[in-house]
Amino acid sequence: MRFRETALPVLVVAAALAVLWYLAAIALNWQVVANTLARSGQHFGTWDILAGTLGYNRPLLPAPHQILDELWRSTVPLPVTSRRSLVLHGWITLEAALVGFGLGVAAGVLAAVAIVHIRALERSLMPWIIASQAIPVLALAPIVIVALGTLGLEGLLPKALIAAYLCFFPVAIAMTKGLNAPDLLARDLMRTYSASRAQVFWKLRVPSSLPFLFAGLKIAAAGAVVGAIVAELPTGAQAGLGARLLSGSYYGQTLQIWAALLAAAMLSATLVGLLAATERLVNRRMGVRA
Amino acid sequence: MTTALLAAIVAAGFAIAIHTAHAGGGPALWAGLVLLVGLSAWLVGRLAELGGGKSWRGRALALLAPLAFGAVALALWEALVVGFAVPMVLLPAPSAIAQRIAASSGLLLTDFVQTFIKAVLVGYALGGLFGFGVALLVDRLPFLRRGLLPVANLVSALPVIGIAPIAVMWFGFDWPSKAAVVVVMTFFPMLVNTLAGLAETGRLERDLMRSYAAGHVQTLWMLRLPAALPFIFTALKVNAPLALIGAIVAEFFGSPTQGMGFRITTEAAKLALDLVWAEIVVAAVAGTAFYGCVALVERAATFWHPSIRA
Amino acid sequence: MATIEARGLSLTYRTEDGPVHALSDVSLTVASGEFVSLIGPSGCGKTTLLRVIADLEKPTGGTVRVNGVTPEEARLRRDYGYVFQAPALLPWRRIESNVTLPLEVMGVSRAERRARAQRQLEMVGLGGFGRKFPWQLSGGMQQRASIARALAFDPALLLMDEPFGALDEIVRDHLNEQLLALWARTQKTVVFVTHSIPEAVFLSTRIVVMSPRPGRITDVVPCDLGPQRPLEIRETPEFLRIAQRVREGLRAGHSYEV
Numbered sequence: 001m002r003f004r005e006t007a008l009p010v011l012v013v014a015a016a017l018a019v020l021w022y023l024a025a026i027a028l029n030w031q032v033v034a035n036t037l038a039r040s041g042q043h044f045g046t047w048d049i050l051a052g053t054l055g056y057n058r059p060l061l062p063a064p065h066q067i068l069d070e071l072w073r074s075t076v077p078l079p080v081t082s083r084r085s086l087v088l089h090g091w092i093t094l095e096a097a098l099v100g101f102g103l104g105v106a107a108g109v110l111a112a113v114a115i116v117h118i119r120a121l122e123r124s125l126m127p128w129i130i131a132s133q134a135i136p137v138l139a140l141a142p143i144v145i146v147a148l149g150t151l152g153l154e155g156l157l158p159k160a161l162i163a164a165y166l167c168f169f170p171v172a173i174a175m176t177k178g179l180n181a182p183d184l185l186a187r188d189l190m191r192t193y194s195a196s197r198a199q200v201f202w203k204l205r206v207p208s209s210l211p212f213l214f215a216g217l218k219i220a221a222a223g224a225v226v227g228a229i230v231a232e233l234p235t236g237a238q239a240g241l242g243a244r245l246l247s248g249s250y251y252g253q254t255l256q257i258w259a260a261l262l263a264a265a266m267l268s269a270t271l272v273g274l275l276a277a278t279e280r281l282v283n284r285r286m287g288v289r290a
Numbered sequence: 291m292t293t294a295l296l297a298a299i300v301a302a303g304f305a306i307a308i309h310t311a312h313a314g315g316g317p318a319l320w321a322g323l324v325l326l327v328g329l330s331a332w333l334v335g336r337l338a339e340l341g342g343g344k345s346w347r348g349r350a351l352a353l354l355a356p357l358a359f360g361a362v363a364l365a366l367w368e369a370l371v372v373g374f375a376v377p378m379v380l381l382p383a384p385s386a387i388a389q390r391i392a393a394s395s396g397l398l399l400t401d402f403v404q405t406f407i408k409a410v411l412v413g414y415a416l417g418g419l420f421g422f423g424v425a426l427l428v429d430r431l432p433f434l435r436r437g438l439l440p441v442a443n444l445v446s447a448l449p450v451i452g453i454a455p456i457a458v459m460w461f462g463f464d465w466p467s468k469a470a471v472v473v474v475m476t477f478f479p480m481l482v483n484t485l486a487g488l489a490e491t492g493r494l495e496r497d498l499m500r501s502y503a504a505g506h507v508q509t510l511w512m513l514r515l516p517a518a519l520p521f522i523f524t525a526l527k528v529n530a531p532l533a534l535i536g537a538i539v540a541e542f543f544g545s546p547t548q549g550m551g552f553r554i555t556t557e558a559a560k561l562a563l564d565l566v567w568a569e570i571v572v573a574a575v576a577g578t579a580f581y582g583c584v585a586l587v588e589r590a591a592t593f594w595h596p597s598i599r600a
Numbered sequence: 601m602a603t604i605e606a607r608g609l610s611l612t613y614r615t616e617d618g619p620v621h622a623l624s625d626v627s628l629t630v631a632s633g634e635f636v637s638l639i640g641p642s643g644c645g646k647t648t649l650l651r652v653i654a655d656l657e658k659p660t661g662g663t664v665r666v667n668g669v670t671p672e673e674a675r676l677r678r679d680y681g682y683v684f685q686a687p688a689l690l691p692w693r694r695i696e697s698n699v700t701l702p703l704e705v706m707g708v709s710r711a712e713r714r715a716r717a718q719r720q721l722e723m724v725g726l727g728g729f730g731r732k733f734p735w736q737l738s739g740g741m742q743q744r745a746s747i748a749r750a751l752a753f754d755p756a757l758l759l760m761d762e763p764f765g766a767l768d769e770i771v772r773d774h775l776n777e778q779l780l781a782l783w784a785r786t787q788k789t790v791v792f793v794t795h796s797i798p799e800a801v802f803l804s805t806r807i808v809v810m811s812p813r814p815g816r817i818t819d820v821v822p823c824d825l826g827p828q829r830p831l832e833i834r835e836t837p838e839f840l841r842i843a844q845r846v847r848e849g850l851r852a853g854h855s856y857e858v
Contacts, residue, residue, distance in 0.1 A: 005436070006436065008437075009433050009434070009435075009436035009437030009438075010436075010437045010440050010441065011437075012433070012437055013434065013437030013438050013441055014437075014441065017441075060459065060460065119338055119339075120331075120334055120335040120338040120355070122338075123337075123338035123352065123355040123356070124334045124337070124338055124355040124356050124358070124359035125356075125359060126356075127353075127356035128356060128359065128360065131578060133531060133581075134530065134531050134577045134578045134580070134581035134582070135531065135573070135574040135577045135578065136531055136534040136535040136538055136573050136574075136577050137535075138535045138538070138539055139535070139538045139539075139550070139551070139554055139569070139570055139573050140570060142554050142555055142558035142559075142566065143554075143558060143563065143566055143567070143570070145558070146379065146558045146559075146561065146563065146566075147379060147380050147381065147563070150377070150379045150380060150561075151380070218447065221447075222446075222447045222448070222449070225449050226449045226451055229449055229451070229452065230451065230539055230542070233539070233542040233543070233555075241452075245452055245454075245455055245543070246455070246543065248455060249454075249455030249458060249459075249543050249544065252459070254456075254459065257455050257456060258456075260452070261449075261452045261453065261456075264448075264449045264452050265448045265449065265452075268447055268448050268449055269444060269447065269448065272447045492688070494684045494685075494686055494688040495688050495690070497651075497656050497682070497684070498682070498684065498688055499705070500655075500656060500675070501654055501656065501675060501680070501681075501682040502678065502701075502702045502705045502706070503675050503676045503677075503678060503705075504705045508705055512690075512701065512704065512705070513690065516690065516692045517690075519692075592692075593692075594691040594692040594733060594735065595691070596735075599735065
């Protein structure tokens, strides 16, 4: 019953997308493959082109199995220290994303705690934090990289800072909303107990902020990965998934781009998935019904 | 009244401090700045007590605190950067950025047209339209809806920006490839939000339309689309900065020799940070104005929604 | 021909905890011009019965005819107006365009819509409020607007599902008086769901008492208080006698077991 309601539609849609992808790959690569075969001078038929479109090594659109094959070849048979190993590049990006995520979340939560307790901050700082949502923060990435580079800081830290910067805003906004979430009745109830500020904070504000916090954390995790990847672009970094995307783009290595893209997607999905699982666990312990 | 006096003192203080800093600074400057920061905190604290409520006067007064906060931050930035003689590569002074904006306005305008008017606006419009259209189709097929929604939610959490090099390969270096990235980035939020909005209609309201024997299109037009509007505007607001980010970052992967993202990367590499900051200011102003326009249309179109009329 | 004719109606929901018999062998005939109340505790199927008559729910057994045709045919030819527990006014439409909503669906011309909306709003005492938005009106006024909306296309049959259940007693008394006057003036057939005994006795010509598990009719109480019913009628012995019989009918259905 549950399978038919939830998993089956997703599987069918995924299968349909895969079929569409193959058809698109055939259509997009047809001309290139036909030209290549014609240049080679051999005799060839429609069937040869069809086979070629799904196995061409610099396709306009690679078929899904080619991407998986490339992903396999750049991970499993290679030592993780190899320059061609996606595990190495993925780890370099993930490291920056995780450090940035930690920094950004900590700063965001602290800012939220300060904002809900200091009225002047709520009225003066909060509008700027909200307005900053409309600003393309990622455009600052090259500045941070260059500025820190002149101070001799390179590698992990600048990337982590950019990731942190992207994490800060959603977490600060969500957490402020969450800490202010308890309704007037609940706050009045705590007043009748003459509870202290700290007690109100830990027994009322923090528990009711958790759903908001998790929503913010999921946005932040996705942002951290994007931040770490984009931070690798402007200086032409040598390692990381962003660097793989960039070098693939320079040398027309389609398969390399797609494999890096898939790896980035998996990183992001794993992080968000872990957070969602933690959220479910916390919810169950706090008696929230799914 | 004391607040106005305090504001005047802080403003005059910062004016003198910035002047002193440009003239070479000295220990008195640092002592003055410490004092000014203290006075500013007091001022912002007092301003934060003003305003509130729904009247225009209350709203205007509530703006004073954040404006004062921003002005103090800007003045402090200027005084510290000039006074400490911070190298331009690290952080240019606001006055230097302002001068660069004035001097390079033609260049900035070219970049703005290339990135914002072409890539962002075209991509934003197409992505929103596609997302909306697909949502209307999917809404009629519950099976497809159940299958597509988790997929779309997953994609929303992925680094979609990474498709930029592929877009360059397919659509070339000029703005269409940037618009294509923006289309993909804005498509999914619109799809997910429109579907959520269409599911938002209450059971009573749907029964009401059924009791009138209203057709699918009538129910959609008179009931479900208006009810979905707040969700559609949520997507439009989320998409506005997303589109700008997408277009700028996509240019990091290669572009013709103009565009905001192109300028940011190349000038950063040349350590011409004042021009980079000038582009950032343009991007920030464009992003805020874009978002603000969408928010204004939202207020007019969904005036009836509790979140707006409160 | 009876306006509503239900024969041996039953409706069973399948749930995870086993089947729920919302209606079991319900037979009821409502003649034209009657005001019939369905009363009973929650879960007795009174709302379900109304929804089956309106073709918002399909019965699993038995037959219903509305004006001689199936509920679906009656719905498609717009034979009835339905008033819900909540006003269900669309917040983006002014009161007058809420009232004209069914007319728009049915393709009535703009001028005609305007005229009819004005007439119905005056009938429910909201003449000057057409340009307001629903959220600018009190709960009682909103429910009156939703009654005006149900009357807009002048159906001969009015189905009302606890329309005043969410209102306070003072407003409810007032609206009861107005509804009675409206019914007397328009000669419509009304089926009215309620869980208030005084309300049912005050309004009805006949009261159908229902009980839960399974939802069924336990008693039908005639209520001949005449067409003129001031609020004070509720203190007369005749009124109290009918109320007493309804109360006994509810008790006999073990309806308030806890």
